Amino acid sequence: MGKGRYGRVMGVLLVVIAAGAALFAFLFFGPPKLMAKTEAPIFCGGCHVMEAEFEAWSHAGAHRRGKCVDCHLPNENRAAHYVWKAIDGMKDVGFFYSGLAPDTIRITDHGREVLQANCIRCHETTVSMINQERQCWDCHRRLAHKRTGAMATL
Numbered sequence: 001m002g003k004g005r006y007g008r009v010m011g012v013l014l015v016v017i018a019a020g021a022a023l024f025a026f027l028f029f030g031p032p033k034l035m036a037k038t039e040a041p042i043f044c045g046g047c048h049v050m051e052a053e054f055e056a057w058s059h060a061g062a063h064r065r066g067k068c069v070d071c072h073l074p075n076e077n078r079a080a081h082y083v084w085k086a087i088d089g090m091k092d093v094g095f096f097y098s099g100l101a102p103d104t105i106r107i108t109d110h111g112r113e114v115l116q117a118n119c120i121r122c123h124e125t126t127v128s129m130i131n132q133e134r135q136c137w138d139c140h141r142r143l144a145h146k147r148t149g150a151m152a153t154l
Contacts, residue, residue, distance in 0.1 A: 038085075040067065041058075041068050042054075047096050049096065049101040049102075049103070053105060056145040070118065071119075074114050076121070105145075115136075115137075116132075119136040120136075
């Protein structure tokens with residue numbers, strides 16, 4: 001009886017491992033349209049907690065031609081992009097479905113670093129002669145989603 005039970009447990013374990021590996025392979029190497037869909041701003045704005053940010057972004061001038069991931073995920077290399085996409089995405093899903101999503105979305109310290117690096121990356125020639133330690137949105141206040149309509153004055 002011990003050997004039969006051991007065989008069944010091992011069989012179930014192998015099936016679970018194989019299913020997990022297949023799910024991982026599908027999610028990691030899945031259809032390109034799946035990855036494109038999850039990088040579209042309409043996908044990010046689909047959660048009710050992001051509606052205000054999405055609405056502000058849609059009225060944000062030249063930056064509305066970009067995608068949320070262009071600013072909010074590391075873009076210096078593909079591996080970092082997908083690792084942080086997975087981390088941030090799972091964190092967002094957890095907050096959303098647990099009901100713990102805050103009413104006011106605040107960017108994290110890591111998010112600030114990524115955002116600043118992406119501003120500099122996209123506007124490299126423009127910002128090459130200025131202090132890059134100061135956060136870009138300190139002066140360019142219209143970039144902050146909540147303040148899109150505010151005048152950018154110093």
